[in-house]
Amino acid sequence: MLNIFAISLALAAAQPTADDLQIDFETALPCPGLVDGREVWEGQKAFFVASYTREAMELDPSLVGADAVLRDDNDEATVREFEAACSS
Numbered sequence: 001m002l003n004i005f006a007i008s009l010a011l012a013a014a015q016p017t018a019d020d021l022q023i024d025f026e027t028a029l030p031c032p033g034l035v036d037g038r039e040v041w042e043g044q045k046a047f048f049v050a051s052y053t054r055e056a057m058e059l060d061p062s063l064v065g066a067d068a069v070l071r072d073d074n075d076e077a078t079v080r081e082f083e084a085a086c087s088s
Contacts, residue, residue: 034085051063
């Protein structure tokens with residue numbers, strides 16, 4: 001039982017904090033491609049995707065925000081989609 005607890009703690013410690021992700025986003029590079037009509041950035045710790053489509057943000061400039069997409073928390077197909085958006 002102790003080993004499972006230690007592994008869980010190690011995995012939780014390996015996850016970036018909100019502050020880590022904020023710093024990563026601030027230095028992330030914009031990607032040329034889109035995912036579901038939304039802008040994408042690639043950071044060192046995660047990909048970031050705009051919370052709203054470009055069209056929605058053009059209609060309402062007050063809509064801002066991005067969501068972190070962690071490589072370890074997503075399936076292979078999702079990660080490949082983001083990698084493709086950043087390599088086009």
